Amino acid sequence: MAIMEFPKDMKWGAATAAYQIEGAAFKDGKGPSIWDTFSHTPGKVLNGDNGDVAIDSYHRYEEDIQLMKELGIDTYRFSVSWPRIFPTGTGEVNEKGLKFYHDFVDALLANGIEPMCTLYHWDLPQALQDKGGWANRATVDAFADYAELMFKEFGGKVKSWITINEPWCVSFLSNFIGIHAPGNTDLQLATDISHHVLLAHGKAVSRFRALNMEGGIGYAPNVEWLEPFSNKQEDVDACNRSMGFLMDWFFDPVFKGSYPAFMVEWFEQKGAVLHIEEGDMDIISQPIDFLGINYYTGGVGRYKKDADLFDMERIDIGYEKTDFDWFIYPEGFYRVLAKIKDKYGSVPIYITENGACYNDEVENGRVRDQRRIEYLKQHLTSLKRSMDYGVNIKGYLTWSLLDNFEWAEGYDKRFGIIHVDFNTLERTKKDSYYWYKQTISNGWFDMNY
Numbered sequence: 001m002a003i004m005e006f007p008k009d010m011k012w013g014a015a016t017a018a019y020q021i022e023g024a025a026f027k028d029g030k031g032p033s034i035w036d037t038f039s040h041t042p043g044k045v046l047n048g049d050n051g052d053v054a055i056d057s058y059h060r061y062e063e064d065i066q067l068m069k070e071l072g073i074d075t076y077r078f079s080v081s082w083p084r085i086f087p088t089g090t091g092e093v094n095e096k097g098l099k100f101y102h103d104f105v106d107a108l109l110a111n112g113i114e115p116m117c118t119l120y121h122w123d124l125p126q127a128l129q130d131k132g133g134w135a136n137r138a139t140v141d142a143f144a145d146y147a148e149l150m151f152k153e154f155g156g157k158v159k160s161w162i163t164i165n166e167p168w169c170v171s172f173l174s175n176f177i178g179i180h181a182p183g184n185t186d187l188q189l190a191t192d193i194s195h196h197v198l199l200a201h202g203k204a205v206s207r208f209r210a211l212n213m214e215g216g217i218g219y220a221p222n223v224e225w226l227e228p229f230s231n232k233q234e235d236v237d238a239c240n241r242s243m244g245f246l247m248d249w250f251f252d253p254v255f256k257g258s259y260p261a262f263m264v265e266w267f268e269q270k271g272a273v274l275h276i277e278e279g280d281m282d283i284i285s286q287p288i289d290f291l292g293i294n295y296y297t298g299g300v301g302r303y304k305k306d307a308d309l310f311d312m313e314r315i316d317i318g319y320e321k322t323d324f325d326w327f328i329y330p331e332g333f334y335r336v337l338a339k340i341k342d343k344y345g346s347v348p349i350y351i352t353e354n355g356a357c358y359n360d361e362v363e364n365g366r367v368r369d370q371r372r373i374e375y376l377k378q379h380l381t382s383l384k385r386s387m388d389y390g391v392n393i394k395g396y397l398t399w400s401l402l403d404n405f406e407w408a409e410g411y412d413k414r415f416g417i418i419h420v421d422f423n424t425l426e427r428t429k430k431d432s433y434y435w436y437k438q439t440i441s442n443g444w445f446d447m448n449y
């Protein structure tokens, strides 16, 4: 027996996001988001998929909540569609949008499930993008106003708030690499956006504090672990730069009040400079109540001049891969969490996303996704290792509760523990659902079963 046991007070949950599950993209007063625009732009999303219907959780959330209740989760992480609340990003509020989220949160609470609300999960109102989007500092204040309205509306019901999901994806993946909305490929633009997104986080925290709100607030960066191919300094430095792209760049400003010098210098060599205004770093670095961490993958890297932005190449050393073609690297989960503790201290941490893409289908009413179960076992074992290392883990939320719209991959990549037929929208619990349910109920699992 190799039993992995977790604290009785650890929270267990699952996560989704508005654009990926809701659908009703143009219903009940919702304004267009940049993902509505992007997904309707030919060539941007695999198979021309879009979130017009998604998995129709806008109309089916009561069924989904019953699936959550049966699963036995404590906490459900969802996101609010900003343009469903403010169709043009600012100004007039869409009452039907507010009502939808009140009805949804009330149903969660009525079923004993704690809501964890992400305010920004990538679906920027298109009207704000038309005025420059996150590159325009005015968007920062628009976000703070949206956040304040949400705090005032839901403060008594929602006690866990996440400002920004994966700021690296919002800035660099979407505006330098360019595969996510709005699809720019400009390092200086992405650098400016990364600062504005952190500033938006900080301003939302300030509004939260000013209202003397009950509960806590944080943000949810995504991280990976890159193990140097050798102990040669050039390999170590290349991996640290690549990890610094996702981690240090977005953690140092919040936890240390400044950007990491080694990254600032590297970006300057690449022609990208920061435009920081007086007071910005004080706003960004005010204390948060918890840190969300999203981890999926890692790997091995080594120095290679001009191989990528950081002179680093990834080496395939034969690790198994998911159906997203990502290496399965549970050791990296432990290593990155240990590094966070060592470098940033013991801020309470929720794993706000961890899961795997496997495209198993329904056969005779069952989905045999044993590979996902093995992924979850391996990563929960790494989580336990991190807890024994002293990392202040408060909860684990798997990505995702349901198969959904996986951004540029459309409906081609399945992360859910519940299968969704994207034509009929029928939900089918996968084997991993039943395994996760038992693990939550026990508070432990056996590595060998």
Ligand SMILES: CCOCCOc1ccc(-c2cn(C[C@@H]3NC[C@@H](O)[C@H]3O)nn2)cc1
Pocket (backbone or CB within 6 Å): 017, 020, 166, 173, 177, 179, 222, 294, 296, 353, 399, 406, 407
């Ligand atoms: C061709 C070059 O490519 C460079 C890296 O390209 C990617 C693409 C995708 C990701 C990515 C996707 N996810 C899962 C989501 N997290 C939030 C939630 O909405 C999930 O759907 N995390 N990271 C990272 C990097």
